[in-house]
Amino acid sequence: MKKIKLLSLALLILAAAVGSVTAKDNEGKSKSFKIAKGGTLIVEVQRGNIMVQTSDKDEIQLDAVGISSEGQENIEATVSGNKLTVRYNQSEFDSDEVSFNFIVPTKLNFDLKTNSGDIKFKNNIDGNIFADTYGGNILTKNVAGNLKAETKGGDIVLGDISGGCNVNTYGGDISIGALTGNDTKISTSGGDIKIKKSTTGVSAKTYGGDIIVGDLGGDSELVTSGGDVIAANVIGNIRMETYGGDLKLDGAKGSVRAKTSGGNIEMKNIEGSVDIKTMSGSISIELNPARNSTSRISTNAGSIELTVPSSAKTTIDARIYVLGWWKEAKDTYKINSEFEVTTEDFDAEDKSIKSNYVLNGGGSAIHLKTTNDDITIRKSK
Structure with missing residues (x-):
């Protein structure tokens, strides 16, 4: 009985010691890489958040937080030309909160992938962004370049985008500032889509939420299977469709096609032609044909x-x-x-x-x- 108690005490002391070492080893360790403005950052991690902020320096600084000492040794960081590639596979000793924090030049291109975590840009970016996560949110400030973002289980919140914008989520909302580039495609399988305005046309589709769009400067299509569609000040042709909500349009110069299976249609200040239909609802329209x-x-x-x-x-x-x-x-x-x-x-x-x-x-x-x-x-x- 005495031997058992002594053995248990020894195991407890050993566990406490291991826990103490692990907690210390999981603290972030900073690494710097010489990458000039206009370069590229590629990140592929199995788990963890990816956080990006900018500085005026021609270098990329990486702080890997929540990764064990064993894991720190397994971080692969390779510089080729003006490109930094960072890869990491999860260690069993990592903490529950893993984060890859980058400080980068203001002008940089990004290819970021994580299987479980958020991707967040804390400052405006001058460059192209590709962001992909299977289990988190994607957030950016303003982007002077093309952006492609996809998440399987989170929201996407973007600032103003001056290039092409291709965004998709399978389980969240999408919110975007002003769009000034071509080739805009926005889709979600289970949330709302909100766009402040766009100087060109927009394709926005959702299977379970509302679509709300401000000014539109080109041909557009706004389609939802389960919500309202609201738009304003359209210069160009527009298609609006919902299977379970209302349609509202305030201002359009062009051709308007609109259909709802179970809601009302309200349109004001329409200059052009319309083809609008509801299976069960009222229609109110101001039309200058x-x-x-x-x-x-x-x-x-x-x-x-x-x-x-x-x-x-x-x-x-x-x-x-x-x-x-x-x-x-x-x-x-x-x-x-x-x-x-x-x-x-x-x-x-x-x-x-x-x-x-x-x-x-x-x-x-x-x-x-x-x-x-x-x-x-x-x-x-």
Whole structure:
């Protein structure tokens, strides 16, 4: 019994000693590498955060935090020309919080990969960035270059990007500042997308959230399977689509295609043509139709409110289809207009109420269609 107690005490002392050494060895050890502005940093680590901040020095400083003394010896750092490559495989003695902290020149290109951790840039970057993580967030300040970022399980938060921007996450939100480059593709499988503005077109898709975009300076498509789509001040053509939310657009010069399976559509200050449809919701739109264009506005279950300038040269065809008792329904649903009607008809055969308006001799065409609800046509104020 005495021997057992002595053995247990010895094991406890040994464990405490090992723990003390490990904690000390896990402290960061700084290494510096001569890399000039315009060079490249490549990082491939099995686990850990990658943190980047900038300085005016022509060197890269690395502090590996949370890595055991055994692990420190296994960090591979290779300089080839003006490129630094850092690789590391996890050690069993590493702490739970591993971080690779870099201080780099302000102008540098990056290729960063971690299987489990965040990637974060604390300062603005002049260069291209490729960032890939399987289990963390990606965060940057402003980037003067191209950016490609992908995470399998986190959010992506970016500042202003002046180059191409290709961003994808499988389980988080995406937030971006101003975009001024070409070739912008944004996608997430389970979150919201927010973009402050873009001087060019944007392709944004999400399978489970909202899309909110400010100014758009080119042809764009905004598609979500489960949320609202909101955009403003579009110069170019735009496609907006959702399977379970509302569509809102304030300002567009071009062609607008919009579809929702279960929500309302609200559009203001539209100059061009539209093709918009909702399966179950109301539509409100202010439209100044482009010359000789054709616009179609329809809903299967909701009201339509159209506002056009009194000076517009257009022909408006409005139709209400009636399901149920025709005699009662034709007195229930109305086409109301501030313009003088050209022709109107109550068609008992196909159960429809029809009105036609030719404004200023006609020119463009606007088709309105709903079922079992009202249509209202107003003059712009």
